[in-house]
Amino acid sequence: MANIKDIAKKAGVSVTTVSRVLNNHPYVSEEKREAVRRAIEETNYKRNLNAVHLSKGETFLIGVVIPFTNHPYFGLLMEGISNEAVKNNYKLVLFQTNYEVNREVEALKMLQHKQIDALIICSRSCSWDVIEEYVQYGPIVLCEDSRGRKVSSTFIDHYKSFFNALEYLHKNGHQKIGYCIGRKSGTNSKQREKAYKEFLKKIHAPYVPHYIFDQCLKFEDGVKVVQQLTEMDDPPTALLVTSDIVAAGIITCCKEKGISIPEQLAIMGFDNQPIAKIMHITTLEIPLVEIGKKLFLQAIDKEKNSHEEIQVKLIERQTV
Amino acid sequence: MANIKDIAKKAGVSVTTVSRVLNNHPYVSEEKREAVRRAIEETNYKRNLNAVHLSKGETFLIGVVIPFTNHPYFGLLMEGISNEAVKNNYKLVLFQTNYEVNREVEALKMLQHKQIDALIICSRSCSWDVIEEYVQYGPIVLCEDSRGRKVSSTFIDHYKSFFNALEYLHKNGHQKIGYCIGRKSGTNSKQREKAYKEFLKKIHAPYVPHYIFDQCLKFEDGVKVVQQLTEMDDPPTALLVTSDIVAAGIITCCKEKGISIPEQLAIMGFDNQPIAKIMHITTLEIPLVEIGKKLFLQAIDKEKNSHEEIQVKLIERQTV
DNA sequence: TCTTGATCTGAAATGCGTTTCACCATTTAC
DNA sequence: GTAAATGGTGAAACGCATTTCAGATCAAGA
Numbered sequence: 001m002a003n004i005k006d007i008a009k010k011a012g013v014s015v016t017t018v019s020r021v022l023n024n025h026p027y028v029s030e031e032k033r034e035a036v037r038r039a040i041e042e043t044n045y046k047r048n049l050n051a052v053h054l055s056k057g058e059t060f061l062i063g064v065v066i067p068f069t070n071h072p073y074f075g076l077l078m079e080g081i082s083n084e085a086v087k088n089n090y091k092l093v094l095f096q097t098n099y100e101v102n103r104e105v106e107a108l109k110m111l112q113h114k115q116i117d118a119l120i121i122c123s124r125s126c127s128w129d130v131i132e133e134y135v136q137y138g139p140i141v142l143c144e145d146s147r148g149r150k151v152s153s154t155f156i157d158h159y160k161s162f163f164n165a166l167e168y169l170h171k172n173g174h175q176k177i178g179y180c181i182g183r184k185s186g187t188n189s190k191q192r193e194k195a196y197k198e199f200l201k202k203i204h205a206p207y208v209p210h211y212i213f214d215q216c217l218k219f220e221d222g223v224k225v226v227q228q229l230t231e232m233d234d235p236p237t238a239l240l241v242t243s244d245i246v247a248a249g250i251i252t253c254c255k256e257k258g259i260s261i262p263e264q265l266a267i268m269g270f271d272n273q274p275i276a277k278i279m280h281i282t283t284l285e286i287p288l289v290e291i292g293k294k295l296f297l298q299a300i301d302k303e304k305n306s307h308e309e310i311q312v313k314l315i316e317r318q319t320v
Numbered sequence: 321m322a323n324i325k326d327i328a329k330k331a332g333v334s335v336t337t338v339s340r341v342l343n344n345h346p347y348v349s350e351e352k353r354e355a356v357r358r359a360i361e362e363t364n365y366k367r368n369l370n371a372v373h374l375s376k377g378e379t380f381l382i383g384v385v386i387p388f389t390n391h392p393y394f395g396l397l398m399e400g401i402s403n404e405a406v407k408n409n410y411k412l413v414l415f416q417t418n419y420e421v422n423r424e425v426e427a428l429k430m431l432q433h434k435q436i437d438a439l440i441i442c443s444r445s446c447s448w449d450v451i452e453e454y455v456q457y458g459p460i461v462l463c464e465d466s467r468g469r470k471v472s473s474t475f476i477d478h479y480k481s482f483f484n485a486l487e488y489l490h491k492n493g494h495q496k497i498g499y500c501i502g503r504k505s506g507t508n509s510k511q512r513e514k515a516y517k518e519f520l521k522k523i524h525a526p527y528v529p530h531y532i533f534d535q536c537l538k539f540e541d542g543v544k545v546v547q548q549l550t551e552m553d554d555p556p557t558a559l560l561v562t563s564d565i566v567a568a569g570i571i572t573c574c575k576e577k578g579i580s581i582p583e584q585l586a587i588m589g590f591d592n593q594p595i596a597k598i599m600h601i602t603t604l605e606i607p608l609v610e611i612g613k614k615l616f617l618q619a620i621d622k623e624k625n626s627h628e629e630i631q632v633k634l635i636e637r638q639t640v
Numbered sequence: 641t642c643t644t645g646a647t648c649t650g651a652a653a654t655g656c657g658t659t660t661c662a663c664c665a666t667t668t669a670c
Numbered sequence: 671g672t673a674a675a676t677g678g679t680g681a682a683a684c685g686c687a688t689t690t691c692a693g694a695t696c697a698a699g700a
Contacts, residue, residue, distance in 0.1 A: 003685085003686055003687085004686065004687055004688095005686080005687095008650095013649080013650085014649065014650040014651075015650085015651095015686090015687075015688090016649070016650055016651080016688085016689085017648090017649065017650075018687090019687060019688060019689085020648095020649090022687085022688095023687095023688085026647085027646090027647055027648050027649080028647095028648075028649085029647085029648065029649090032648090032649085046432050046433055047433060047686085047687070048374070048433065048434050048685080048686055048687075049430075049433040049434060049435040049687095050370060050373040050374040050377075050379065050434055050435065050685085050686080050687095051374050051655095051685070051686030051687045051688090052686080052687060052688080053370040053373075053374075053435075053655095053687095054368070054370040054371050054373075054374050054654095054655050054656065054657095054685095054686075054687080054688095055654075055655055055686075055687050055688045055689080056655090056687085056688070057370075057655070059370065061413070064414075068395075068399075069389065069395050069398040069399060069402060070392060070395030070396055070398065070399050071395070072390060075388075075389050075390030075391070075395065076390055078389040078390065078414075078416070079388075079389060079390050079416070082389060082414070082416040083416075086416075086423065091413050091414075091415070091430065091435075092413065092414045093381070093411050093412065093413050093414070094384075094398075094402070094411075094412045094413070094414045095411070096398070096399070096402040096403075096406075103406065110369075110411070112366050113366055113367060113368065113369040114368050114369060114370055115369040115370065115373075115411075218594060219594065219595045219598060220594040220595065220597070220598050222598075223598055249595075249598065252572070252598065252599060253598070255575070274538060274539065274540040275539045275540065275569075277540065278539060278540050278542075278543055278569065278572065278573070279572060323655085323656055323657085324656065324657055324658095325656080325657095328680095333679080333680085334679065334680040334681075335656095335657075335658090335680085335681095336658085336659085336679070336680055336681080337678090337679065337680075338657090339657060339658060339659085340678095340679090342657085342658095343657095343658085346677085346678095347676090347677055347678050347679080348677095348678075348679085349677085349678065349679090352678090352679085367656085367657070368655075368656055368657075369657095370655085370656080370657095371655070371656035371657045371658090371685095372656080372657060372658080373657095373685095374655090374656080374657080374658095374685055374686065374687095375656075375657050375658045375659085375684080375685055376657085376658070376685085377685075
């Protein structure tokens, strides 16, 4: 394959001039420009982007760390990131981590090794210490409150929104409220746990450990929640489910087992995914596509350390 | 940041020796190896991968073209691809195309410009002509039957499987069978259409255009299918739905409207997604994770032009 | 007329690691 | 005892495009 030197020779100019033509630099006479164009055409020359990247020191590649590709929450986030990437002429390198720390580290190392210009971490397992080791190598953007840290973030206040959601359920007459969550560790989960415990205190309700269901990520995870629910002597009357898809699973199972919603069990979802609308699920809208967009923009923003809080909105439908 | 020259100087060796140490080449004496290691440690040296890629001519990056990230079919495919990528130390560059041709071309151009070593196209809009322009630049792998073309593929025989599925419905007493599909164009869709038409001929049933529903991709797309169904004078008694998630949407809607399944409407899904199990949907199992794995392996296989047919399996449950 | 400033152009340096090749020193083999 | 491997090392070429810098030309303004 031809390289820039070949083109220069063929067009009878220097490589500098060829480079200028390639990059639309103005100071090239029309005749030389034309000669270069012809040479490029004739040889079907294509730039070697690796050389460009080495030279420029950037790759127009942004890394995205997500635990699962196959999940509507991350799917929507990806959609937002991806749309914005296209607009800005960046490409995305996907790191599907399954929440394994060393896969997250792999992504961070790509940043260190300059193969990506920035890294968006949608959800993480690794500690802050690990992340902060790598901030020197390029922008890192988190989807959780990172104020006070050296990385940018777009986040929602999970404490506040969880607390509000709990209050909403309480106002609707519920005392025994449980919740379903993806995993117990994780910053967002911790904030929610805190909100939950403080809310219980506020309404003088007891903390019942088995009202909390973790590992609730997918539609099918609703099955075991309902299973456990039916086995309880004193089940909760309302459930905060941190993913609409899981809420949908729970509702579907409940219908099958004749548990009426919201009468016997009130369900409040999260995200306002399309499925929530179809199934009339009362939910907390989280503008994931918008968040994705902002995450991306923060990633390519040279000024580090911006923080943006996104507001959520309660959507009342028929499951509470 | 330090580069290989700095390390060489610091360790008192040549850059060649440093390179040997970095790449675990055997011919380096233990003392020099140690000196290099120390220099690397002290300066916190990291290789610039762009330089490595330029030099080696490969990037260990594989492009993946998918129309939507936010879809369980492609989610599972991605999962398979991604798992295998991790095993083989490759990273994935994601091209979310929304079925726009020029985004597909962008991906092909990355191959041409050597920023990716190979390209996996999970579903496409562009024509064969376009793809064949780029086969010279690196392996391209398709998820559709590409025998006779110059690209590898892992595929299922959609004609055969669709025909079989139709026969299954027919054997279960159905004459008026419709189907739901993602889009009407697309190789797979064409094959299915052919199977559908020939099957109708075989059973001497009329071809009713509005028994075919396209743009059926997501759960919520089930709504409008059911809507249209209820407006028909003579609706089909069975529906082949090329995605379990859409089937789930249809079933959910039918329950709401009091349409009993399978009595009034038989539903047969595709893929055997987890949701199909929960909702007891009779479906055609497509081993997407396995297909993803094979696609990846074909992408990194230097021998071009391998073709692998994957078998599907009918899973009988309660919706037919 | 002289000075700026804008327009062109190319040699050389730069980004950075890998690989080839030549060469020397030991071993091992016959 | 001599030929042939094997171990060890570095200079230089290579992969390829961008950018800096110096120099040349030409038109416009003082």
